[in-house]
Amino acid sequence: MEIxxxxxxxxxxxxxxxxxxxxxxxxxxxxxxxxxFLLVMGHxxxxxxxxKAYGFRVIGLELYPFGGAALCEDLxxxxxxxxxxxxAAGPVFNxxxxxxxxxxxxxxIWMGPLSEDFVQINFWLAVFNLVPxxxxxxxxxxxxxxxxxxxxxxxTKGLARAGQAFGTILGIIGLALLGRxxxxxxxICFLLAGFFWVxxxxxxxxxxxxxxxxxxxxxxELLHKGLMKSKSITVTADVPLIRVVExxxxxxxxxxxxxGGEAFGIERTLTETQVVEGMLKKGIQFPIGKL
Numbered sequence: 001m002e003i004x005x006x007x008x009x010x011x012x013x014x015x016x017x018x019x020x021x022x023x024x025x026x027x028x029x030x031x032x033x034x035x036x037f038l039l040v041m042g043h044x045x046x047x048x049x050x051x052k053a054y055g056f057r058v059i060g061l062e063l064y065p066f067g068g069a070a071l072c073e074d075l076x077x078x079x080x081x082x083x084x085x086x087x088a089a090g091p092v093f094n095x096x097x098x099x100x101x102x103x104x105x106x107x108x109i110w111m112g113p114l115s116e117d118f119v120q121i122n123f124w125l126a127v128f129n130l131v132p133x134x135x136x137x138x139x140x141x142x143x144x145x146x147x148x149x150x151x152x153x154x155x156t157k158g159l160a161r162a163g164q165a166f167g168t169i170l171g172i173i174g175l176a177l178l179g180r181x182x183x184x185x186x187x188i189c190f191l192l193a194g195f196f197w198v199x200x201x202x203x204x205x206x207x208x209x210x211x212x213x214x215x216x217x218x219x220x221e222l223l224h225k226g227l228m229k230s231k232s233i234t235v236t237a238d239v240p241l242i243r244v245v246e247x248x249x250x251x252x253x254x255x256x257x258x259x260g261g262e263a264f265g266i267e268r269t270l271t272e273t274q275v276v277e278g279m280l281k282k283g284i285q286f287p288i289g290k291l
Contacts, residue, residue: 009060014064016192016194016195017040017047021037021189023188035121038180039097040063040064040126046089047089049089050085055098058071080147091125092126094123100173101119121251131166131233134156135203136161148249152210153245153246154246160200167192167200170189171190173195174190213270215273228253231252232257235258235288236289240284241287241288245272254272255269255270256269256271256288
């Protein structure tokens, strides 16, 4: 839901963010709720400034209970350095505030409940976001590192399913707290569990579309630079096109090789562009050998 537009940047709030703030308000923790809001805004501002530092035009911000996401005109996904640095910027911001506040507490300069809440909230925002599942920042760093090895689509799906599993664990914790009559934190556990399932489904559903946009970007970069690193993939003729596409990576242009011989037929080499276009025309299960 969009709540404001500042200098062309749309500021949106995920529904679970309001529900978490409401849960804190019902529990009489208004100060903590406001503190969470401000620290999440700061966390997101770190993402935004990192995006701008890399020359990306930010078109929107979406706030979650534990952080947020900067929506850019171009894509970060699949760019190892940019996506890693942007994802890490939020947790690093919270860690800096955490150690700064804790130092003031050790020196006796800033004491009291507010300082303790400040340290604890920054700690959980940093640690929680570093869990290596999507859509958390830690998952985006892991995807940036391993998408070149396992393929962007496969890596995204694996990390999204890991996020759904993490949400299931949070739901089980909520049920355990409910069974014991310990009501503190139950609402947050259930809300986050639902969020991870919905977000995981969204990541999985959009993975292929995102990758097709990356293919277009790679062709533009190749034309602009005149060269690009490549890799070779060898497949048999009966492999469906979708399996080949899911093995492609964002940072290298792929050449798909079909070996010759009596068992394989005529030796052929296809580009990833030909494979993607063939998939769009013939369908995801079309055998690559028939191209």
